[in-house]
Structures are given as C-alpha cells and as structure tokens.
Amino acid sequence: MHYQGVTNYQHGTEAATGILITNLGTPDAPTKEALKPYLKEFLMDPRVVEPPPARWLWKLILNGIILNTRPAKSAEAYASVWDSEGPGAPLLNISNRQINAVAERVRPHFKGRVEFALGMRYGNPSIASGLKELQDKGCQRILVLPLYPQYAAATTASTFDAVSAELQTWRWLPEMRFVNKYHRHPGYIKALANSIREHQQQHGKPQLLVMSYHGVPQRYLDNGDPYHCECHVTSRLVAEELGLSKDEYKVTFQSLFGKEEWIKPYTDATMKSLPEKGIKDIQVICPGFSADCLETIEEIDEENREYFIEAGGEKFSYIKCLNDRPDHADALATLVLQHTQGWYERDQFDADTDSKERQTVAANAKAMGCPF
Numbered sequence: 459m460h461y462q463g464v465t466n467y468q469h470g471t472e473a474a475t476g477i478l479i480t481n482l483g484t485p486d487a488p489t490k491e492a493l494k495p496y497l498k499e500f501l502m503d504p505r506v507v508e509p510p511p512a513r514w515l516w517k518l519i520l521n522g523i524i525l526n527t528r529p530a531k532s533a534e535a536y537a538s539v540w541d542s543e544g545p546g547a548p549l550l551n552i553s554n555r556q557i558n559a560v561a562e563r564v565r566p567h568f569k570g571r572v573e574f575a576l577g578m579r580y581g582n583p584s585i586a587s588g589l590k591e592l593q594d595k596g597c598q599r600i601l602v603l604p605l606y607p608q609y610a611a612a613t614t615a616s617t618f619d620a621v622s623a624e625l626q627t628w629r630w631l632p633e634m635r636f637v638n639k640y641h642r643h644p645g646y647i648k649a650l651a652n653s654i655r656e657h658q659q660q661h662g663k664p665q666l667l668v669m670s671y672h673g674v675p676q677r678y679l680d681n682g683d684p685y686h687c688e689c690h691v692t693s694r695l696v697a698e699e700l701g702l703s704k705d706e707y708k709v710t711f712q713s714l715f716g717k718e719e720w721i722k723p724y725t726d727a728t729m730k731s732l733p734e735k736g737i738k739d740i741q742v743i744c745p746g747f748s749a750d751c752l753e754t755i756e757e758i759d760e761e762n763r764e765y766f767i768e769a770g771g772e773k774f775s776y777i778k779c780l781n782d783r784p785d786h787a788d789a790l791a792t793l794v795l796q797h798t799q800g801w802y803e804r805d806q807f808d809a810d811t812d813s814k815e816r817q818t819v820a821a822n823a824k825a826m827g828c829p830f
C-alpha cells in the first residue's frame with residue numbers, strides 16, 4: 459500500500475479547519491448512460507442493499523435486470539425535474555447554495571481559516587474529492603456533516619464508510635469529527651415549523667399535515683436501525699412546536715425499492731386512501747430531505763399528488779424542503795459551531811496555528827533536515 463502523503467506541505471502554513479458537507483448524490487445528467495454508473499454505485503453499496511443471502515445472486519440481478527431497465531425509467535423522471543432549481547440536478551444546485559449560506563454564517567466565528575467542500579456519497583463531486591479538496595487547502599481538522607437529519611445505516615453510516623475508505627489511503631490523517639444526526643436539533647425543528655407556518659399563511663390550514671420520510675426495509679428496523687424512531691421524534695417535535703394534535707398530522711414513508719416489506723405506512727397507499735376517509739385537503743412536507751430532489755419534486759409533488767387527486771382528493775399542496783432558507787442555514791451553522799468547539803476558538807493556543815510559533819518552526823525546519 460502506498461499511502462498518499464501531503465508532499466506540498468510547507469512549514470509555517472496555518473492549519474485550517476475543513477467542513478465537509480455531504481448528501482446522497484445525483485447523476486451527472488438525466489440520461490440512461492449517466493444513470494447506470496450512478497445507480498450501480500448506489501445499489502452495490504452493502505449499506506443500501508444489505509447482503510441478501512447470496513451476494514453473487516444480487517450482482518447477477520443488478521447487472522442482468524435492474525441496470526438494464528431502471529436507468530431509462532429513472533432518467534425520464536430526472537429529466538422532468540432537471541433545471542427546476544437552476545441549471546442541472548436540483549440536489550446539486552441546492553447543496554451548493556446551502557454550503558455558501560452555511561459558510562457565510564460560520565466564517566465570522568472562526569479565528570483561524572475554515573474551508574468548506576461538498577461531497578456526494580454517490581456520483582460527483584465525490585466524498586473522496588471533497589476530502590482531498592480540504593486536504594489541499596491545508597485542513598488538519600475536518601468535520602463531516604451529512605445532511606441527513608435522521609440517522610440511518612443506509613445513509614449516515616454509508617457516508618462514514620466512504621469517508622473512512624478514503625482516509626485509509628492517506629498517510630497524514632486530519633483530526634476527524636462526524637455529525638451523526640440532528641433530528642431533534644431546536645434550530646432544525648424551528649425551521650421546519652416556520653416553513654409550515656409560512657406555507658399556511660399563504661395557503662390556509664389543511665385537514666391533515668402529512669410528514670413523508672424516505673423509507674427503509676422493515677428488516678433494517680427489526681435489526682436495530684434507529685431511523686424509524688428518529689423520524690417519529692422529529693415529527694412529534696414539529697407538531698408540538700405548531701400545537702398540532704395527533705389527528706392533525708400523519709407520518710408516512712415513501713420511495714419503496716424492491717419487493718420486500720418497507721416501514722409503514724406507505725406514503726402512496728396513504729394518498730390513495732385518505733379521500734375515502736373524508737380527508738380531501740392535505741399539505742405534505744418531507745422533513746428527512748434537507749434539499750429538494752427527485753424523491754420530493756417528482757415523487758411527492760407530481761406522482762403522489764396525482765394519486766391523491768385521482769382518489770378524490772381536492773386540495774394538495776407540497777411544502778418545499780428547507781433547502782437554503784436562512785433559518786435552515788442558521789440551524790446548520792449552529793450545528794457546525796457546536797461540533798467544532800475547541801477548534802474555532804483555538805488558534806490562539808495551538809502551536810500549529812499560532813503565527814509566531816509557525817514562523818519559528820518554518821525557520822528551523824530546513825536546518826533540522828526536513829524537506830518541507
């Protein structure tokens with residue numbers, strides 16, 4: 459193994475802090491050619507499709523069936539949302555705006571240098587490229603913030619896997635921190651409640667507020683994944699913040715994949731059954747998605763809207779994700795500052811960042827036989 463070292467290092471350079479903001483990722487283009495490698499990377503991740511009894515069988519099914527049919531279907535869905543949030547994939551555009559908004563808020567609190575990078579778990583820019591970008595900028599401390607408010611092995615742990623896989627190739631490891639979840643963070647809950655209140659000032663109050671989260675297989679919950687409970691905690695806290703009673707909101711799970719049972723109730727089945735129960739005016743929010751993407755814009759606002767209306771529903775409105783709302787950026791900036799405690803105020807005391815000490819080290823380095 460040849461470990462990658464920091465060969466462009468220069469003594470005397472200030473050590474910076476890096477913030478790697480990550481999300482799931484998106485294909486490079488809304489075409490079946492671009493969808494194939496993206497879906498392959500996604501569906502070969504053992505955290506996403508946890509090994510069924512035989513892995514060779516999954517490979518066969520994936521390469522032989524799924525990757526020959528799904529790319530074209532998914533590409534069509536992506537094409538319908540492409541450019542809806544600026545030129546390109548919505549998730550990528552919004553992620554870039556989120557990073558700028560968070561950086562603007564975090565920077566003034568840092569005495570030393572702080573750098574930001576984006577890393578997508580699948581597709582580009584990758585987590586490896588984001589980490590390298592921070593390393594190139596001299597970051598000796600890195601905080602990883604996956605924009606998944608609720609922890610799931612399929613998302614959060616998979617991000618950790620990708621980070622550690624990259625770091626296993628590095629010689630000089632940075633000091634690392636990792637945000638595990640923020641499903642009950644007061645800033646996040648308040649931003650969700652604000653966005654619902656603002657929506658209702660414009661559109662009125664519905665009979666029911668549906669909070670739809672991405673699902674996971676029931677098997678993962680049975681095996682001890684906390685995701686399901688954290689979705690319910692977020693929903694309860696948002697309802698408390700809004701003063702909603704239990705029958706004024708409902709938690710559902712969307713985006714099923716494959717044939718096995720996923721956590722329930724399903725969003726699509728709920729949409730099809732609400733009207734016959736007399737509930738014909740609903741609002742839907744997706745609190746588990748920090749940015750609008752295919753699964754919200756196309757699946758909720760298009761597909762599930764249609765299910766609801768076709769079943770006799772009268773009023774359906776979709777409440778956008780928190781995206782780059784100022785209160786969301788405030789919440790994420792607070793989260794970053796909470797998780798970088800001892801880092802942002804520390805340059806006064808740290809030999810690596812104290813400017814006088816750095817000059818002394820740089821002046822002595824050559825004499826001591828250091829190539830840097």
Ligand SMILES: C=CC1=C(C)c2cc3[nH]c(cc4nc(cc5[nH]c(cc1n2)c(C)c5CCC(=O)O)C(CCC(=O)O)=C4C)c(C)c3C=C
Pocket residue numbers: 482483484485497500505506507528532547549606610612613672673674675713715746747750751752753
């Ligand atoms: C927010 C949390 C998410 C969890 C938990 C999650 C689990 C999960 N997802 C799949 C399969 C697919 N998901 C796809 C898209 C997608 N998933 C999330 C988030 C979570 N997934 C997002 C934000 C997106 C949208 C990305 C975008 O580009 O906009 C897709 C690809 C799209 C498609 O072809 O339909 C698949 C496939 C599984 C199997 C899983 C849990 C085990």
Ligand SMILES: [Fe+2]
Pocket residue numbers: 672713
């Ligand atoms: Fe997903």
Ligand SMILES: [Fe+2]
Pocket residue numbers: 686687
């Ligand atoms: Fe639970």
